[in-house]
Amino acid sequence: MKILVYSVLLLGLSMSSCSSDEKNTTLNQTPIQVTVNQSGNNSEGAYASASGKLVAKNSVNVSTRMMGYITGMKAEVGQNVRAGQLLVSINSTDIQAKGGQANAQISQAQASYNIAKKDYDRFSNLFKNQSASQKELDDMRARYEMAQAGLQAAQAMKSEVNSQYRYTNITAPISGVITEKYAEQGDMASPGMPLLTIESPSALQAQVLVSEQNITLIKQGMPVKITLKSNNEEVAGTVGEISRSSANTGGQYMVKVNVSNSANLLSGMFVNVQFPFKNTGKTNQDFQEGVMIPKSALVEKGQLTGVYTISSNNTAILRWVKTGKSFGDQVEILSGLNAKEPYIVSAQGKLFNGAKVTK
Structure with a gap:
């Protein structure tokens, strides 16, 4: 009986010693130097985002009013043509x-x-x-x-x-690049049948569909951010045209955005467009508060994504978040982080829950 009591006492002393060692480790930990995005800096105000693709601002379908066999086709996809250049001859x-x-x-x-x-x-x-x-x-x-x-x-x-x-010898109506070819030499052409598509790549537009909650907040000439989905490259743009009817677009409104620099861009590329709105400080359900953080601040654990925030005791707290669309090196946070809440961007050491940190 005495041996049993002594064993219990020894086990209790051992657990007490281990617990004391863990507390001492936490207490004696050197604070990790971190870089924090201060409150209010992680939000660029309110915004709406929409997806779409790039299209040529000047695009024409070449057709004829005559019926007859195509006797000459001097056009290939990707060929640069000038206005007035002979492209198709019909019998x-x-x-x-x-x-x-x-x-x-x-x-x-x-x-x-x-x-x-x-x-x-x-x-x-x-x-x-x-x-x-x-x-x-x-x-x-x-x-x-x-x-x-x-x-x-x-x-x-x-x-x-x-x-x-004139319709038996068809010329290019504009200067540009042939992007589509619908007929070959020897085919029968008929009135109104498209033969070629010519696009002018010097002027591109991003065409996106915007919901009815956000369309009234978008103004012509508004500067926007355009992000290519393929490589997250970001280019500037301005709103050029705003449709005021959604009858033919499934309840959403077509918005055309002029691309500022389209030298290295191609028609058909998929993009995300971010429309910024001024934050008046009033609660408005028509748009959401924009929470954008750098991708480098995210923590991936399995299929979960999180970000470290700082507690009132200057310790790191891992917060699980739900991400949305990417805009360049920034990512949209849909839930889990408030717009005015500070978060850790980088650290000079390995972070974990409860780790002491210093700014």
Whole structure:
């Protein structure tokens, strides 16, 4: 019985000693030097974000009004073209036949007009000399005017044929790059069928859809941040066009943002656009308070993501957060961190829950 009591006493002393050693370790820990984002600096005010893609501001589909076989296709995808450059030729046999008919009709109408004009001039002189009656002069005038109208009709038909000729030799309406090709040489072209798409890469726009809660806060000319999803590169932009109807866009509103520098960008790239709003300090449910922190401040543990905050006792506390979209080297925090709450950006040592820290 005495041996059992002694064992219990020894075990208690041992646990007390271990607990005392852990407390001493925590108490004797050297504070870790950390860099803290001060309260209020982690929020850039309120914002809304939307996803979309880059499109060419100047983009045209090239088509024809003629039906016929494509006899020449001098265009390839990726080719740079200039305005007025010949791209597509279409078989013009039918138009040539109509042109011949129009020329024959003009010759016939011209001959009738010449004879009628001479007869009218002659009868006008006879009428002045009282050698022809008023009825004879009126008949010659009517014949002359009919011949004149016939000549004008034949000339109009020739002009129509000439205008149709333009659709057999299709030229580039703008300077740019061919991005799509819908037909090949030998294919049958039909009126209105697109043959090519030409885009001007010098001017790109980001087209995004914005919810009805945020559309009223977006103004034309507003500066925005555009982030490429592929590499998180950030470029500047300004709001160019704002749609005021969502009838054809599924209840969301189309906003077009002009890209400031699109030299190294390509049409079709996916982007995130961040619209900043002035924070008036009033609670507004139409937008959310923007909490953006550097990606370097995040802590990954398995499938969980957290960030270290600082307690009132100057110790590190790991806070689990939910992240949203990325904007360059910044990431959106959807929940778990308030906009005015300080957090640790970097530390000169290994952080853990309860670790002493100093700013």
